[in-house]
Amino acid sequence: MLLLGLYHLVALLLLLVAAGRCLAATGGGDDGRQFVYNGFSGANLTLDGAAGVMPNGLLMLTDGRKVKGHAVQPFPLPFRTASNAAGSMRSFSTTFVFAIFGPYEDLSSDGIAFFVAASKEVLSAASPGQFLGLLNEDNIGNRSARIFAVELDTFKDAELRDLNDNHVGVDVDSLVSIDSADAGWYYDDGTGMFQNLSLISRKPMQVWVDYDSRATDITVTMAPLGVARPKRPLLQTNVNLSGVVPNMAYVGFSSATNFFSTRHFILGWSFALDRPAPALDISKLPQLPSAWSNSRSMPISIKIVLALASVTMVSLGIGIYIFVRRLRLKYSEVREDWEVPFGSNRFSYKDLFHATKGFSDKNLLGRGGFGSVYKGVLREPEMEVAVKRMSHNSRQGVKEFIAEVVSVGRLRHRNLTQLLGYCRRKDELLLVYDFMENVSLDKYLHGRNDQLLCWYQRYSIIKGVASSLLYLHEEWEQVIIHRDIKASNVLLDSKMNGRLGDFGLARIYDHETAAETTHVAGTMGYLAPELSRAGRPTPFSDVYAFGVFLLEVTCGRKPIFIDEQNNRVLLVEWVLEHHHNGSMLDTVDPRLRGEFNTEEVTIVLKLGLLCTYPSPNARPIMRKVMQYLDHDQLPPDLSPAYISYIMMAQMQNGGFDSHDMACSQPAMSVATLSGESSVTILREGR
Incomplete structure (x- = not known):
């Protein structure tokens, strides 16, 4: 009986050790100071906004809508030990694999950021667009925000003094980076040649972020997925985070979109305090979706069934054709080939018609020499907008005007009214803006x-x-x-x-x-x-x-x-x-x-x-x-x-x-x- 009891005790101890190792590998263990996510199926993360985990374990922060998304470790991490709670903070290290899918190969909207934040409240009050879901126009540059971030920014914002529309930056309590560099990596072949990386290439890339609490240095390194970590970092800058990061702080990711609908993905993530972050197992990372959906060939049996069904429905289709055509004429729109590059910014006339209650006089905000402005409430995404309705007879004039307003729509400044998109119907041009509830000056x-x-x-x-x-x-x-x-x-x-x-x-x-x-x-x-x-x-x-x-x-x-x-x-x-x-x-x-x-x-x-x-x-x-x-x-x-x-x-x-x-x-x-x-x-x- 004694031997049997000892046997069960040893088995229990082995089971506890194995469970501890498993916990450390999937997001817990070691008092939460180290975790690894090779994919996010079953991951214990706090998600908000548009963030969600896809069936294959791919973490999607934004889903193509003009919103923000966050993925945060649900519990704060101890960035100081009990012995130095009032002193300098611990060193930390993280690595992650990301990919950004813009609507075009050379255009995107804002970006993604890894952050360390004092509280989740600052994130809930954050704005999308240029603020990356981290801050807003009231607390940007405010030291009380207490947030550190490494941004992968895909939109140049002159107000924030961005380097360009494809850069990596180090941010402290602001989105005006204290240091930034062109996105890319350095070869280890002896030449040290720099190779640019397009953040919106729809290709996975790996980033390493390390903070040395003694030297108070942040280093950021990146490379294409599958390439070993380059010896030379992309950027290295001196910043003391002791006054920024408190004893307990949250870590996670944030992303946001605005004018262009963009999807941001995280494939894997690891983090550690006082030691290098655990290596990711590339073979276990989830697959990214196809850049363009390609329909597969349909089986012959299904084609035959569909053909028979279509013949059966012909008579019914003819009967309802006139009704449908009349209904569509009510909401008919003009679409031409040259509008393709602007397609993601186009609203349907039907949505705008319902949003303004049929352009009702009750929704009329004002009239001017260039059209009438109506208040509207969109259903999806649910938001208030101002719809400006104009008439244009010149086909070439409309083309030039739309090209111009789409360019203006790329403007980002807190004191400019944001153009969200447009719609065309016959000789009408409709522009959609942010709604300003206190009207004009x-x-x-x-x-x-x-x-x-x-x-x-x-x-x-x-x-x-x-x-x-x-x-x-x-x-x-x-x-x-x-x-x-x-x-x-x-x-x-x-x-x-x-x-x-x-x-x-x-x-x-x-x-x-x-x-x-x-x-x-x-x-x-x-x-x-x-x-x-x-x-x-x-x-x-x-x-x-x-x-x-x-x-x-x-x-x-x-x-x-x-x-x-x-x-x-x-x-x-x-x-x-x-x-x-x-x-x-x-x-x-x-x-x-x-x-x-x-x-x-x-x-x-x-x-x-x-x-x-x-x-x-x-x-x-x-x-x-x-x-x-x-x-x-x-x-x-x-x-x-x-x-x-x-x-x-x-x-x-x-x-x-x-x-x-x-x-x-x-x-x-x-x-x-x-x-x-x-x-x-x-x-x-x-």
Whole structure:
């Protein structure tokens, strides 16, 4: 009996050892300090958003929809031992295999990131798109976020100072990487030659991330799957994570999409504290899906059955043909071969029709010279949108316009209204934007909105619009001239942040070239004087309109307003005259009741006059404007001689009479916008 008992005890001990080894190999064991996932079937992970595990064990973070996804170890890991809880953190190591499937071979949307985070709450509040599902516009750059990440970014975002649209970056509490490098690897053949890797190639790649707590160094290495770990890392940077990662922290992956629908996959993952991460067993990793689904040949028996069934259904099909055709005509759309590259951004007319309740007047948000805007609620994905409905008769014009708006749709900036996609039906063009629940700025400045914008809100909106123009003029891959900057085209989101929208008049060209001469387009009162002569838009004509916008927001008056004597007055000339008389602060919106920052108001009013200088080359570029608004430059010095010169130039231009004359030219086409006193002017360029 004693021997039998000893036998059972030994067997139990062996069983416990085996169970411990098994646990360590599948995601637990060693107090959670080490785990390995060669595929994710049965893995104990916390998944949210679009994340899910496919039947073959492949972890999919995003499924092609415009969303975010997270996969996180369900329990926090001890990044410090009890003996050094207040000191430096432990070293850690991780390796994983990933693949990104974009809709095209050379275009994708945002990327994927491995992260170490203090809490899961920061992830739940994170935004998709440029924020990669890690942060949002409120906590980006905030040290309280306490998050470290290695990003595999496939979209260049100038606002985040991205290196390019195919890079690896090291992030700490921000998506502005402290160090980054082109995605790729170095050969170990003695030459050390660098080989680029396309993150969106739909091919699996392996990444190794190591943190040395003593040297406070992060190294990131990558290579194609099946290639041994290169000796030379892709990047190595010094960063002390002791103040970032707490005693207990979560590890996992995050990814996000936005304009282009993209799928992000993780095939395998291992992690360890105080030691190298366990090697992955490549032979056990799940297979990636086919890049394109290829239908297999159908058995003859099934073909025969289908043929007989089709013959039987012919009579019924003829009977319902007319009914179906009539139904389809209601939602019929125009599709042509040149639209193929833009297909993933196209909405169905039927979805937009139902989202806006048949373009009901109850959903109408406003009308303008270029169409009507309706509020809509999409069913899938469930979200509120703004649908702009326009009519176009020129086939070539529609083609060029769609190509242009799709390019604009690639813009990423927190102060730009995001274009989500478009739809065509007969002669109609429908554009789908993010919905801004606080409508446009002009409703608060000139409408009957009971809510008064305080000076802090106005200054924040001004800086936001200025930042977006700097992005359009200088920071994006091409130059974009907006050509219609005004309060009604600045929309306010739920937090009253200003977002510049309506790119229907925008012109795009390369940085090394200039915009072609075109028809004069814009809104009366915002048009730079040189446009009526040359007809060629430039960034400086945008600066002029922005200067008028500055005065409009500060004074609470339209660019052309009616004074107490019932005279039409140009806002620019009115503020200029007050500045000349030393009473410039008297122009501030009286509804503020004197509650404003005098220094900021002075900067904005002077800057408005400087931006509306008659000579375009004397106006500041938007980078200089931002320096003034950020207080990095002393306020503009508008000397009396300078003001006198401007007033003389205004007099030579004829002041308000010049605008009247411009509108009375026979070659002009003038149309008053519904609900607005502004006028859209179109003149064919010569």
